[in-house]
Amino acid sequence: MTADETPVRRRRGPSMADVAQLAGVSGQTVSRVANGRRNVDEATRDRVLAAMREVGYRPNSAARALRNGQFRSIGVIVFELSSFGNTRTLDAIARAATASGYAVNLIPVLDATQGALSGAFDRLGEQAVDGVIILIEAHQLDEAEVLLPDGLPVVVVDSNADFDYPIVDTDQAQGARLATEHLLDLGHRTVWHLGGPAESFAASRRLRSWRQTLTDRGCPVPPVLTGDWSAGSGYDAGRELAADPEVTAVFVANDQMALGLLRALHEHGRAVPGDISVVGFDDMxxxxxxxxxxxxxxxxxxxxxxxxxxxxxxxMQAGEHHHQPVAVATELVVRASTAPPRS
Structure with missing residues (x-):
């Protein structure tokens, strides 16, 4: 730096100490007001709020709670943002939250371990939320060592976890049963299954229901193929299924894998639905x-x-605890990829 260069300094904004000095209270009292604590008398709270406005002090997200004790904000902890189901569910949560007057703070996590979840809750605590929705479709969340914090309202989506919190999910078992029964009712002797990854709760529920439906109908249970939800994995499985002349019907655990499977069947000269009927899951x-x-x-x-x-x-608002899991119904949408088997 030359002699005539003046260092540029960032201007300091108003601080909590400035508010405390103007209001004639301690910094601890300002902190309690800023964080929506109730152990401050009304006159003191009004004086602190007036001082905040006068000096231009803006606490972070806690500012939303200064007057009513609520942040009007919910946190969403999500695993696998690239998943079609998680993306659509997250979009639906954001729309519903907005309609209810709540902002959404999103915290992605890389894995559903205790450390990752604890870190996510710590970050949400810093952002001042009223409650949390956990959207993690992985069996790690079902494990006993994963503990959720006390004192914070929580709803879990897409899990079989035995938590003392509300759980909301699509009725995965019903959907898989509808798909399998549709193919059997068309006259197919049995139904093959291309499942999702083993760590996915949704994939496991769909697989178990497919197997149970075949067993209940007295049908053979073919070996399961496993994909990773991608069209590429569906294509790989489709090449294997196309080579087996016994395959006449396939239930695929999601539409993206079904897309890849359809391409593989076409490339191998297996007509859909003439030779093989295909049912997906999601209705993307x-x-x-x-x-x-x-x-x-x-x-x-x-x-x-x-x-x-x-x-x-x-x-959050009424202290109501509905711990009975909520299962949202599914619907079979029949299009042109399924038909009776050739006689």
């Missing part, structure tokens, strides 16, 4: 435009989001 917007248009199971992501936010708002 593009499913109606696959070739052929895909028969699939429709999930109501909007309903899952709404029910999750409703459950959390009840926890």
């Amino acid at each position: 917007e593009e499913a109606a435009h696959f070739w052929p248009p895909l028969t699939t199971i429709r999930q109501s992501f909007a309903e899952v989001g709404r029910r999750s936010v409703d459950a959390l708002v009840n926890e």
